[in-house]
Amino acid sequence: MEVENRKYITVEELKLHNNPGDLWIAIQGKAYNVTDWAEDHPGGGTPLLNMAGQDVTDAFIAYHPGTAWQYLDKFFTGYYVKDFKVSDVSKDYRKMYSEFLKMGLFEKKGHWALYNMVSIAFMLWVVVYGVVRSESTLVHLGCGFVLGMLWIQAAYMGHDSGHYLVMKSRFWNNVAQILAGNCVTGISIAWWKWTHNAHHIACNSLDYDPDLQHIPVFAVSTRFFNSLTSVFYGRELTFDAVARFLIGYQHFTYYPVMIFGRINLFIQTFLLLFSTRPVPNRFMNILGILVFWTWFPLLVSCLPNWGERVMFVLVAFAVTALQHIQFTLNHFSGDTYVGPPMGNDWFEKQTAGTIDISCSSWMDWLFGGLQFQLEHHLFPRLPRCQLRKVSPIIQELCRKHCLPYRSLSFWDANVSTIRTLRTAAFQARDLTNPVPKNLVWEALNTHG
Known part of the structure; x- marks a missing residue:
């Protein structure tokens, strides 16, 4: 009986809701109005706007943990998409x-994240020690090489924490992002x-x-x-x-x-x-950049x-x-x-x-x-x-x-x-x- 009382829209009708002031998406056949959520979306509003008016199930399950499903109900429009395949x-x-x-x-x-952080810390120590304590030009150039490798590994750490793959909590992932990205590499x-x-x-x-x-x-x-x-x-x-x-x-x-x-x-x-x-977090990003452009x-x-x-x-x-x-x-x-x-x-x-x-x-x-x-x-x-x-x-x-x-x-x-x-x-x-x-x-x- 509940199925009979459902309200439906077509795929073509869903496509009409495809602009910043009227932004709908569908996930597993259910239509959601995310117009007001776009600015607060952790991944930014651009991905939502790029796929507005479509069924985005594959992208949703790729980028969101299972806990994200519980937040969808508050965006549900009450409509189901009847002809999507x-x-x-x-x-x-x-x-x-x-x-x-x-x-x-x-x-x-x-344990790769731990190994990566240890390698970054070790390379940073090598660079600082070599620059400060050695008078050899070759040692200094070697330190430049190690610094480049350090930046590469820190960028990977920033990338992985940006995908929330490093720490178990969002807060500590955000900390890792700022430290590895802004503070160490100078890239926001x-x-x-x-x-x-x-x-x-x-x-x-x-x-x-x-x-x-x-x-x-x-x-x-x-x-x-x-x-x-x-x-x-x-x-x-x-x-x-x-x-x-x-x-x-x-x-x-x-x-x-x-x-x-x-x-x-x-x-x-x-x-x-x-x-x-x-x-998002403009102040923390600027502060992290200032750390880089200091050290x-x-x-x-x-x-x-x-x-x-x-x-x-x-x-x-x-x-x-x-x-x-x-x-x-x-x-x-x-x-x-x-x-x-x-x-x-x-x-x-x-x-x-x-x-x-x-x-x-x-x-x-x-x-x-x-x-x-x-x-x-x-x-x-x-x-x-x-x-x-x-x-x-x-x-x-x-x-x-x-x-x-x-x-x-x-x-x-x-x-x-x-x-x-x-x-x-x-x-x-x-x-x-x-x-x-x-x-x-x-x-x-x-x-x-």
Whole structure:
């Protein structure tokens, strides 16, 4: 009798509730009004808005613990979606999630977080001791190398705590985020959450995924040449003469740019924290950044001369380039698309846009578990120590549904990425695709 009295809406009617002032989503066929919740959503309002007016069951179970279900009732509209269909892929994905849940994989964090924190503390001691107590230039350069490795591992710690994978309570995870992200690396965890959550939801969407939007320096697809509008940033990604020139040689500039990629992250951090947009825990984020910009300049100032100081910083930046390269290898040569993420092909989009890096288990520490990029995208709440274990199971599911599972060696992933950049670069140089020219471009290209 209760079923007969239910109120229903269609999938098309649900799609109409897709803007910030009228934001509905559906989970397992029940419609929820999250308009007023979007600003308070721990993952930010962007993921909700990107998938507004859709059934988001797969994404919901991927990013939320079982305790989150109890909070849904207060958003229930009283409506059920009567004509939504669950694909065979989604059915198998949800079954796999349930099996992992029964196995307790989401709770078995292992001791990797402890090992990581100990290694970070040890490297910090080595760097400080070497800089302060040694007068050797080689030792100082070695300390720069260790500092780069420290920043890489701290970034992994910030990433994992940002996904609430390190500590058991939200409070202590937030503490770990600020310490590892803001205080140690100088990169705001608020900025990371803002961009990273959008990236996960809209993996490899050219206009929704900020991790692909690097105009005018890089373009992984010729569709950027039409000056796409970034939904994430709310502005046009203009393909002008400057962009054409830079992108035309991006396969040569890729590695040098990665060396200085950290500078861009520092700039993005300041732009967000001192902007007018809402920033969760703004004060704590700013305080953490101040901690970084206190200890790091003091450490550099302990070096005996400006030559060593510059080399020290450059070596540290060059080492962190390994991490920036890894992140781009995971997605730059993956399949791309234009438009918002869709709830009914969420699994398929993750497999299409993601590339794993194959390596031996002893290298897991270096890659931070993110060499299993697809596994992480499908199960972002899964501790990194479980990713290698579930990889064969996910491979089998991909084979069953004829979906790509790409796992390349670090070398092959670099080759694939450079090939993607080179292809786009040659097409950017094509003068039959007119954009306003500048003198530099014409001098280099008019006469071959």
